[in-house]
Amino acid sequence: MTQSFDIAIVGGGLAGGLAALAFASKDFSCAIIDAGDPKKMRTAGFDGRTTAISYASARVFRRLDLWDQIAPHAEPIRDILVTDGRAKSRFDEGTVSSFHLHFDSRELGDDQPLGFIVENRILRNVMFDAIATHDNITLIAPAKRSATQFDSASAVVTLEDGQEIVAALVVAADGRMSSLRAAANIKTNQWRYRQTGIVATVAHERPHDGVAQEFFLPAGPFAILPMTENRSSLVWTEKSDAADAYMRLDDDKFRIEIENRFGEYLGALEPAGPRWSYPLAFTLAQSYVAPRLALIGDAAHAIHPIAGQGFNLGVKDIAALVDVITEGRDVGLDIGALTVLQNYQQWRRFDSAALALGTDLLNRLFSNDFTPLRIARDISMGAVNSIAPLRTFFMRQAGADIGTLPSLMARET
Numbered sequence: 243m244t245q246s247f248d249i250a251i252v253g254g255g256l257a258g259g260l261a262a263l264a265f266a267s268k269d270f271s272c273a274i275i276d277a278g279d280p281k282k283m284r285t286a287g288f289d290g291r292t293t294a295i296s297y298a299s300a301r302v303f304r305r306l307d308l309w310d311q312i313a314p315h316a317e318p319i320r321d322i323l324v325t326d327g328r329a330k331s332r333f334d335e336g337t338v339s340s341f342h343l344h345f346d347s348r349e350l351g352d353d354q355p356l357g358f359i360v361e362n363r364i365l366r367n368v369m370f371d372a373i374a375t376h377d378n379i380t381l382i383a384p385a386k387r388s389a390t391q392f393d394s395a396s397a398v399v400t401l402e403d404g405q406e407i408v409a410a411l412v413v414a415a416d417g418r419m420s421s422l423r424a425a426a427n428i429k430t431n432q433w434r435y436r437q438t439g440i441v442a443t444v445a446h447e448r449p450h451d452g453v454a455q456e457f458f459l460p461a462g463p464f465a466i467l468p469m470t471e472n473r474s475s476l477v478w479t480e481k482s483d484a485a486d487a488y489m490r491l492d493d494d495k496f497r498i499e500i501e502n503r504f505g506e507y508l509g510a511l512e513p514a515g516p517r518w519s520y521p522l523a524f525t526l527a528q529s530y531v532a533p534r535l536a537l538i539g540d541a542a543h544a545i546h547p548i549a550g551q552g553f554n555l556g557v558k559d560i561a562a563l564v565d566v567i568t569e570g571r572d573v574g575l576d577i578g579a580l581t582v583l584q585n586y587q588q589w590r591r592f593d594s595a596a597l598a599l600g601t602d603l604l605n606r607l608f609s610n611d612f613t614p615l616r617i618a619r620d621i622s623m624g625a626v627n628s629i630a631p632l633r634t635f636f637m638r639q640a641g642a643d644i645g646t647l648p649s650l651m652a653r654e655t
C-alpha cells in the first residue's frame with residue numbers, strides 16, 4: 243500500500259509528536275511513523291523521566307493549544323539553587339561549598355517561572371490525544387522504517403510490513419541512534435560519558451516551594467526537580483558501574499542513599515514509583531539536513547542532561563523548521579529542496595552545537611573532585627551569583643529566550 247503526504251516523520255517520541263502537531267498547524271499533511279506501540283508508550287512504565295520545559299518552549303505548547311491539558315500537571319520552577327560538594331557516606335561526612343548560585347525567577351520581572359517540570363508520560367499522552375483527532379496527521383504505529391529512498395521529486399519511506407510512504411520531506415526524529423541519519427550517510431561526533439542517569443520520583447514531608455536544586459557531586463550532578471502533588475523528580479548522575487549497584491538496592495537502602503545526597507531540607511522522603519536508568523552519551527550530527535531530509539531532536543543532538551536542555555533544543559528545531567518550510571512553500575518552493583533546508587541548518591546547527599558542547603564542558607568541570615578545579619569553579623559560581631546582569635543572562639539562556647526566536651516561540655507582545 244502506498245500513501246502520500248507533504249511530510250513523513252520517522253519517530254513518534256517527544257520530538258516527532260510535537261513536530262507533527264506543529265507542521266499540521268500550518269496545513270502540512272503528515273505521517274508519523276513509530277516502531278513502538280502507542281498504547282505502551284502512553285503508560286507510566288514506559289518512561290519515568292520528567293522534562294524541565296523552558297518558558298520559551300512552553301510558548302510553543304501554548305500556541306499549539308496543548309498547554310491547557312499540560313498545565314494542571316506542570317510545576318512552575320520559581321528558583322534554581324546550584325551548589326557544589328560531596329555527599330555524606332560511610333567514609334565521608336560530606337561537604338557543601340559556601341559558594342552557590344541562586345537563580346530567582348522574580349528577577350526576570352515578568353512574573354514568569356524559570357520553566358516547568360512535567361512528567362514525560364503527561365507530554366506523550368497529551369500529544370497522542372491531539373494527534374488522534376487531527377485531520378492532517380496519520381499515525382502509523384507500531385511500524386518500523388526499513389528503507390528510505392531520496393529522489394529528485396520525492397522521498398519514499400518503506401516500512402517493514404511493505405507499506406510505502408511518499409513525501410516531499412522526511413523528518414528524522416528517530417532518536418540518538420537514528421538509523422535514518424545513518425542511511426543518509428550523515429556522520430556524527432559521539433562519545434559515551436561512562437555515567438548513567440538514575441531517575442526516580444520521591445514524595446516528601448515538607449513543601450518544595452517550586453525550588454529546583456542541583457548539587458554537583460564528584461560522580462556527577464544530582465538534581466532535585468519540583469513536581470506537582472508535593473513530589474520531586476531525581477536525576478542522579480553516577481558513574482555507570484556504581485549506578486548499576488544503586489539500581490539493585492532495596493527501597494530502604496536506596497532511600498538512605500538519596501537522603502545522604504538530599505540532606506534534610508524536604509523532611510522525610512518516600513520513593514514514589516519505580517527507578518529508571520539511562521546510560522548517557524553525546525551525539526552531534528555533522529549535518530542537520532540532506533536533500534529531502536531534516537534531522538530534529540536527539541537524532542540531531544543528544545546531550546548530557548546536566549542542564550535539562552535536550553528536549554528544549556528539539557522544540558526550537560521544530561519551531562525553526564516550521565518557519566523555514568512554511569516560508570518556502572508560501573513562495574512556491576519545494577519544501578524538500580536542499581536550498582530551503584539549508585536555512586534550517588544555518589539557524590539551528592551552530593546554536594545547538596554550542597549548547598551541546600557547553601553542557602559537555604560543564605559536566606567535565608563539575609564531575610570531579612580535583613581541589614584546584616573545585617576552588618576555581620566555586621569562586622566562579624560565587625562571582626556569577628553576585629552580579630545581577632550575569633544571573634539574568636543565565637536565566638534567559640536556560641529559558642531558551644535568546645537569539646532569533648522562531649514564530650511559535652516568539653515573546654507575547
Ligand SMILES: Cc1cc2nc3c(=O)[nH]c(=O)nc-3n(C[C@H](O)[C@H](O)[C@H](O)COP(=O)(O)OP(=O)(O)OC[C@H]3O[C@@H](n4cnc5c(N)ncnc54)[C@H](O)[C@@H]3O)c2cc1C
Pocket residue numbers: 252253254255256257258275276277278291292293294295385386387388415416417418421439440441477520538539540541547549550551552553554555556
Ligand atoms: C535522564 C535524562 C533526563 C532528561 N531531562 C531533560 C529535561 O529536563 N529537559 C529536556 O529538555 N530534556 C531532557 N532530557 C532529554 C530528552 O529526554 C530527550 O532529548 C528527548 O526525549 C528526545 O526525544 P526524541 O523524540 O528526539 O527521541 P526519542 O525519545 O529517542 O524518540 C525516538 C523515537 O523514534 C522511534 N524509532 C527509532 N527508530 C525507528 C524506526 N526505524 N522506525 C520507526 N520508529 C523508530 C523510537 O521508537 C522512538 O519512539 C533528558 C534525558 C535524560 C536521559
